[in-house]
Amino acid sequence: MALSADDLHRAAKLARLNVAPQSQQAQLDALNAVMEMVSAMQSVDTSDVEPMAHPLFQSQVLREDVAVEPNQRDKYQASAPNTDAGYYLVPKVIE
Amino acid sequence: MQWETVIGLEIHAQLATQSKIFSAASTAFGAEPNTQACPVDLGMPGILPVVNQEVVRMAVMFALATNAEIGQRSVFERKNYFYPDLPKGYQTSQFEFPIVGKGKVEIVLEDGSTKVVGLTRAHLEEDAGKSVHDLYSEFSAIDLNRAGTPLLEIVSEPDMRSAKEAVAYAKKIHSLVRYLGICDGNMQEGSFRCDANVSVRLKGESEFGTRAEVKNVNSFRFLERAINFEVERQIDLLESGGTVVQETRLYDPTKDETRSMRSKEDAEDYRYFPCPDLLPVVIEEADIQSIRDALPELPDQRLNRYQSQWQLSGDDARLLVQDRSVAEYFEAVANQADPKLASNWMVNEVIVRLDKDSIEIERSPVGPSQLAALIARIADKTINGKIGRQILDALWSGEASDVDSYIADKGLKQVTDTGAIEAWVDEVIANSPDQVQQIKEGKDKVMGFLVGQAMKLSKGKANPAQLSELFKAKILG
Numbered sequence: 001m002a003l004s005a006d007d008l009h010r011a012a013k014l015a016r017l018n019v020a021p022q023s024q025q026a027q028l029d030a031l032n033a034v035m036e037m038v039s040a041m042q043s044v045d046t047s048d049v050e051p052m053a054h055p056l057f058q059s060q061v062l063r064e065d066v067a068v069e070p071n072q073r074d075k076y077q078a079s080a081p082n083t084d085a086g087y088y089l090v091p092k093v094i095e
Numbered sequence: 096m097q098w099e100t101v102i103g104l105e106i107h108a109q110l111a112t113q114s115k116i117f118s119a120a121s122t123a124f125g126a127e128p129n130t131q132a133c134p135v136d137l138g139m140p141g142i143l144p145v146v147n148q149e150v151v152r153m154a155v156m157f158a159l160a161t162n163a164e165i166g167q168r169s170v171f172e173r174k175n176y177f178y179p180d181l182p183k184g185y186q187t188s189q190f191e192f193p194i195v196g197k198g199k200v201e202i203v204l205e206d207g208s209t210k211v212v213g214l215t216r217a218h219l220e221e222d223a224g225k226s227v228h229d230l231y232s233e234f235s236a237i238d239l240n241r242a243g244t245p246l247l248e249i250v251s252e253p254d255m256r257s258a259k260e261a262v263a264y265a266k267k268i269h270s271l272v273r274y275l276g277i278c279d280g281n282m283q284e285g286s287f288r289c290d291a292n293v294s295v296r297l298k299g300e301s302e303f304g305t306r307a308e309v310k311n312v313n314s315f316r317f318l319e320r321a322i323n324f325e326v327e328r329q330i331d332l333l334e335s336g337g338t339v340v341q342e343t344r345l346y347d348p349t350k351d352e353t354r355s356m357r358s359k360e361d362a363e364d365y366r367y368f369p370c371p372d373l374l375p376v377v378i379e380e381a382d383i384q385s386i387r388d389a390l391p392e393l394p395d396q397r398l399n400r401y402q403s404q405w406q407l408s409g410d411d412a413r414l415l416v417q418d419r420s421v422a423e424y425f426e427a428v429a430n431q432a433d434p435k436l437a438s439n440w441m442v443n444e445v446i447v448r449l450d451k452d453s454i455e456i457e458r459s460p461v462g463p464s465q466l467a468a469l470i471a472r473i474a475d476k477t478i479n480g481k482i483g484r485q486i487l488d489a490l491w492s493g494e495a496s497d498v499d500s501y502i503a504d505k506g507l508k509q510v511t512d513t514g515a516i517e518a519w520v521d522e523v524i525a526n527s528p529d530q531v532q533q534i535k536e537g538k539d540k541v542m543g544f545l546v547g548q549a550m551k552l553s554k555g556k557a558n559p560a561q562l563s564e565l566f567k568a569k570i571l572g
Binding site for chain 1: 113118119121128131134137145146147151168170175177179191192227228230231234236237366369371373374375376
């Protein structure tokens with residue numbers, strides 16, 4: 001199954017990526033090469049195989065419910081572009 | 096045209112843990128912005144989430160309480176979308192293999208009949224942060240304290256057929272999570288949030304109509320109003336030849352209306368996939384058994400017990416068991432005083448006063464021991480019910496604290512001196528010849544007037560039943 005330009009734009013939009021018009025064909029070719037590689041696996045019959053959720057055959061280790069994380073806001077906010085009164089400030093977004 | 100309403104609810108219950116679902120940051124409400132957001136919650140590179148064991152235990156409790164299937168191997172997946180209060184660019188949630196599968200709860204409708212509502216599933220997920228849009232003119236302010244707070248999203252089948260049924264179901268789930276102690280149920284603080292999927296169809300139609308999802312409902316009253324508004328809107332639209340579009344609508348309680356928030360046409364592609372940072376959560380049979388053994392008594396069990404142990408009516412018992420704190424208050428009273436009287440006083444007096452003053456029973460100005468003492472004095476006929484209410488008012492306002500000393504101080508003891516009672520009765524008979532004549536003619540209703548007059552003379556301290564007997568004896572011989 002080859003991806004169309006529409007598929008590419010849809011994927012780019014969902015990932016919030018800009019695809020420059022001049023690179024569109026190259027992107028599409030690269031993605032289609034990946035799709036082709038994956039499609040080889042479609043020929044394997046997996047009807048009686050349980051879907052794998054994780055490559056490690058282990059289960060999740062659980063932690064105790066204790067709140068021990070200290071407040072290090074200043075440290076974390078040092079790398080943020082814009083903060084004020086403890087808030088992270090971002091361009092106005094109202095959906 | 097006859098329309099039928101179809102409603103399914105999605106309830107987000109914030110799990111009452113100390114720490115977040117994947118990090119050791121605190122979940123306490125009301126902290127300074129971003130003081131409870133650690134690198135895991137902030138989505139810093141290189142972080143590794145680790146699941147909180149309490150959220151697993153709480154989800155299993157919910158499953159057991161709703162006769163639901165337990166996903167003994169559940170999988171966390173990434174739900175991908177972009178929003179500033181979601182720092183990782185995805186919400187860690189569950190999709191294909193939720194921790195709680197199909198279940199059911201029974202609700203009681205207004206006419207007393209019962210209905211079973213199916214649960215589709217309940218899954219664990221993390222909450223997003225909070226965006227504040229009105230603090231700055233050019234920016235949105237982001238507080239990530241809430242990011243990573245554990246939620247159990249409880250999804251019902253589209254089984255409800257009216258706003259009232261939806262409210263009954265929501266209250267049932269609310270009552271259950273509070274009983275289980277897995278959620279504080281505080282709707283104002285957002286610990287218990289309801290989204291309603293609402294559609295209408297012509298009666299007899301088997302296909303569902305197109306639904307709209309109504310969000311931002313933070314009380315049961317608003318839930319009912321929001322659904323009713325939405326049903327009206329959809330019916331008006333369809334009857335005037337329009338079509339309902341699938342969208343999310345926000346309820347505005349000040350205008351009592353819903354309005355479009357976003358259209359779901361192409362937005363809903365979350366590209367779920369299993370989270371590579373988290374392994375499947377496996378729950379052993381032995382763990383389930385120990386959780387089952389530790390389950391508290393649930394509202395339905397308590398309801399049956401009140402009816403069999405104390406012969407309470409279904410309506411009264413249902414009102415008493417709905418909230419765990421109310422039930423515990425009631426039991427504390429019922430263990431010290433006549434349970435039937437205790438039930439009457441709870442239903443007709445205490446709960447009414449709490450509603451009127453909008454206070455939770457935990458902050459009731461009158462404690463269970465005080466109420467039990469009051470009821471004991473009514474039961475042993477030291478005072479009558481009318482004086483009892485007067486004393487309850489005094490306890491409520493803080494004017495009185497000890498029932499017995501208040502009765503003694505104010506001289507409220509019921510008068511049992513037959514001489515005094517006879518004198519009042521004689522006086523009333525002498526002053527009310529017309530009414531006495533009517534009683535002789537068989538108009539029993541007039542008795543209330545005579546008893547009332549005598550009660551007045553006694554300053555409320557006579558026993559109305561005793562007065563009534565005496566009037567009958569004297570007038571009818």
